[in-house]
Amino acid sequence: MSNNVLVIQDSEFDSEVLQAEQPVLVYFWAGWCGPCRLVSPSIEAIAATYGDQVKVVKVEIDPNPDTVKLCKVEGVPALRLFNGQDIVQSHEGAISKPKLIEWLDTGLSSIDIPTPKGSSL
Helix, strand or coil, X not given: CCCCEEECCHHHHHHHHHCCCCCXXXXXXXXXXXXXXXXXXXXXXXXXXXXXXXXXXXXXXXXXXXXXXXXXXXXXXXXXXXXXXXXXXXXXXXXXXXXXXXXXXXXHHHCCCCCCCCCCC
């Protein structure tokens, strides 16, 4: 895993996500989830490209039920874009890299965060 993605636990969710000074993309995954293995490289690429605009964290669902419940995650892979304590947008299910970029750009623009130039990855 890249140094650009932080793996967090229930106990860290408040400090790393809800109190963050920048938007946070939370990626929910599970080791047994096949589609998660397909999405993970795109999450790593997003973290590398969007690092100045958004913090990227990963939460494994099975050992972190409190965060899963708080974020109303019903399936994996799942994404939540936070701005402070607010969920700006959500996505559940596998997503291609181009659609992920479009989804993130839309969310960031709704909170007036500029996206990287040429964010086609």
